[in-house]
Amino acid sequence: MLGLLIAGLLGTVMGVNRALKTRGNENNVLQSLSTVMGMLLITSSVYSVFTTGSSGSGSLTVPFMMILGLSLCARWLESIPVSIVFILALGLAILYVLSHGGLPHSLAEALQKQNVRKYLLIIALVIAAAILLMISTVEKIVDVFLNILGQGPVVIALSVISVVHAALILFSGNSRGLLKYL
Numbered sequence: 001m002l003g004l005l006i007a008g009l010l011g012t013v014m015g016v017n018r019a020l021k022t023r024g025n026e027n028n029v030l031q032s033l034s035t036v037m038g039m040l041l042i043t044s045s046v047y048s049v050f051t052t053g054s055s056g057s058g059s060l061t062v063p064f065m066m067i068l069g070l071s072l073c074a075r076w077l078e079s080i081p082v083s084i085v086f087i088l089a090l091g092l093a094i095l096y097v098l099s100h101g102g103l104p105h106s107l108a109e110a111l112q113k114q115n116v117r118k119y120l121l122i123i124a125l126v127i128a129a130a131i132l133l134m135i136s137t138v139e140k141i142v143d144v145f146l147n148i149l150g151q152g153p154v155v156i157a158l159s160v161i162s163v164v165h166a167a168l169i170l171f172s173g174n175s176r177g178l179l180k181y182l
Contacts (some may be wrong), residue, residue, distance in 0.1 A: 005170065038069040046095055
């Protein structure tokens with residue numbers, strides 16, 4: 001939670017910097033720090049999925065970590081091929097689907113009815129992703145999405161929400177954080 005709090009604060013500062021300055025005049029150190037922090041958030045959310053699944057106290061925080069991580073890395077992700085960004089987002093979505101109910105520990109558990117539904121959802125995600133990657137306009141759509149996600153006001157809003165969520169978890173002891181009030 002402390003990492004999400006720090007990332008949220010850094011994202012707020014970076015969002016203000018983006019909102020006040022043009023793209024060419026943004027602080028390069030702040031931009032690099034936010035990209036590294038975004039990657040750390042994405043990595044820690046993946047680690048959290050594998051270690052705690054949906055049973056840990058931080059499981060409700062994983063979507064906040066994934067979205068803020070993508071937002072902090074949005075400018076960097078715009079510069080790499082769309083297929084890599086799409087695979088990253090698809091991987092995060094699959095991991096999040098798998099994390100609900102925990103990862104199966106045996107073949108018998110993997111073949112249970114609720115797990116089969118997860119597998120069908122994952123197969124549908126992969127098929128939809130394959131179809132979308134074949135469409136030539138996907139690159140433009142993903143670039144527009146990343147551009148919106150990387151805008152200063154959007155980064156500020158996501159960062160403030162993440163800061164409030166992390167602070168509520170850290171200081172109230174309730175693992176639901178902001179979700180408790182929604």
